[in-house]
Amino acid sequence: MNRHFSIKREATDRLIKLFSLKNDEDDLMPENDEVSETPWKILVLDTHTKQILSPLFTPNQLHQHGVTLFVDIDSLRSPLPLTAGLYFLTPTNPNISFIQTDISSHLYDSCYLSFLYPTQSEFFPDLARAVASCTPTDYIKGVSEEPLDFLTYDHNFFSTRLTDTLFNLLRPDVDSGAKDNLLKQIASSLASVLLLLGIHPIFHSSPTEDSQSLTRHVTSFLQSSSSHRPKYQCDVFIFDRTTDFVAPLLHPWSYFGLINEVLQFSPARVCWTDKESKTHVENLNGDTDPFWSEHFRASFEAIGPAVKKCWDDYTAESESVKRSVQQDQTNDTAIKKLDSLTDTKENLDKHTLIAAEITNAIKTRQLDVLSTVSENIVRGTVNEDEVRQIAGLDESSDPSHPIHRADNADLVRMLSLLRLTVPMSSPTSALVSSLEQSLSALDIPSFSAYNYIKRNTTHSAPSPESTTSGRFSSFISKIAPGGQFRHQHQRILNDFVDNKQSAELRAFHVSSPPVHPPPPPSDTVVVFELGGGTVAEYLAFTAKDSRRKVIYGCSELLTASSFLDQLTRLENLKS
């Protein structure tokens, strides 16, 4: 059975139900008129829930659901009588005391509390104790727990709201309790998505300790959840970032990839500071921005012509509307069209600005050359001259195609990529050594990241006891020169789909929580990247020609700089 899962739709529906202030009992009594008595509500959020809600609803959409205002729980709030207070919060002790103060000071007319799943076993008793001590106890009309603890990037793309997960998972000085807590937090996000979509998982977890303990935590969350009624059975792949360090190092050339590389991308938005130090913040939501939904996968060179074409269409249409308005003053259809034309223009302006900013970065950082070089490296067809020129090792460049030396950080990235992909025996290894020498002489902060990769990359088979050492060796033998590049994890999933019993796939640990009766299987596969995912992988997994629908999740969305920064910190910890 195949079903088109959408995390975004399910999460939005869940929240809309929350905004309707109805609880399960009201559903049984539709004539209950109390709900329509309180059409206005104030939404109280904390930092985390605000982050979760932001890509799902715009302030306008909140208005549609009767939410008049939304406020921070820790801000100074004055009373708003006759209005329902709807709290959407993380289950923490400081939030309990905020709620207690609100109730004692009669801040709102009534109170609906909703917390992110999962709550600790002592959370509700603590909250109940705090509420019981307040005078108006009939103040609380509803309490619920929502499996929404994740950030929604798109219908099939989510991440946890944590940062630095790779660093925290790999740091050698972390005690097992702290690491277990981190894994639990990550597991709660993955479990939330599975609960929300009604998925019964068949886990295929990477043969690393962290992925397997993540699987155990997700399983225990699902088993302890009383409301988990799975509707579909899906394969859930848990990949460990440490088994593929290549993906975050690649220089992207897709529109989405470049946005994530050059600008600051977060769910449903992009921010950047231009040359005049002006900060821009723009929405990037596929549901309201047709240009984005159509072109986010496209290569960057296609974006310019696409924007141009949309501009031409826009100009033609606006001319025709203008003409029809001039001819007939009361032409309603033309006036209605004006609204959508204004939206189109705003959208195109936005993409023009974004594309211009990216073009500047491409020119200054030579991202076009770097992306070609990195693509050649992973394909096993390294063009040594090109590498020498961009690395400034060879000054005698072709005057017709001048290639300047790239930024140091970009060169460290290229060097790391070469180190991970070029075997020691290859003639290119001399180039790698000379590049390493030239870069090590300079004082580059991210060079430590390269040292970390180098220290942990061995060209022998990994020993079973090894934790970090030798983890990244598996990549080297897999390159088919000149062939189409596939990400390491994508290849494993393809083997699974093709029923190929490759050695890598066989190493995966398969487990599933018990369920009776098992729900019908679905074609959709959930892929989760522990330690961070990348835009390039997301685009590859969810490509239009892929045979299985994929929901892509990660512990955080990495950029090359955040990835190298985490590795640098790991290396510095060691020294």
Place this chain on the structure above:
Amino acid sequence: MDRTREFLSLVSSFQSQPNFVRDPAPQTPPTIPQSFVTFDQRSKQINKMLQTAAQKIGYYKTLLSQKSSITDSTQSLDTISSSIKSDISMISSSIKSIDAQTKNKEWSPIMLNHAKAVIQILNKRLTPILSSFQECVKKQTTELQRAQERTQEVMDMSGPKVTRRRAKGILSDRRPDLVPQDSSDEPIQFNPTYPTNQNQPNVFMHNSFGDEPFQTPEELLGASDFQPLITERREQQRSTTLQTAHRTLNEISQMFQNMGRLLAQQRDNLQLIDYNLDHANVNMDMSIDQLEKARSKQKNRRKRIIQILLVIFVVVLLIGLLVR
């Protein structure tokens, strides 16, 4: 996952414990300005009225799709349309009147912001109602105009002469699949006694419009409608309805123009929840900063006044001493 029941039972179990300590000094609820209470009640009433108007429009739509403007009386449509119209104008003026209340100085900033948002929401809910009502009225108007044209033709005719266009009109109401493609307006002559013999060729009775034979014109129109084809009374009613509809359409356009201005003002530049919140926080911080600055300025001014007074006092004292 709803946990209300479980939670409330936990609360009551805590409260029933004999040594459970309750909040010793309960705060008195804040006093609510009467004007805010009225605002709240009226906004809720308007919201209900909007729901009712939406339901009525749904009913109006079904009625429009079911009734034929030729054969059926327009009375029920008129009633519902005028009722919706009065509802909408009532809602619109009510929103305006409560909007005037938002300039109340008794209200706290949060109340004012809430009230503004309520008005914005009500206006946004009114917009789709207004546009679907406009669509319905337009549809009714076109149908009425068509019916009027046809009636005129029928009135102009004497005897059982039926123009092809009229036949087409009747057909398009009853059997849209049988409408002929040509648009010539030549009168079609046929035997007023209608032949019962199916073998005789007859342009109206047979396959010039479709394959299957169909009813006689009497059956087609209904005996009561055919004899006095369309009564004068109905015609009058139709023309009044048409005039009202035109008026209504103008009024709706006017309302739209007014609302358009309002909604354009309320359009968000950036539609992000946390950005707006952060922005609000920044604004709040800025205003707190300004308050602090104002306070320190005030303090400085006070200091200076005291200093000046002191100087004056010393001068006066010195003058006094010198005079002595």
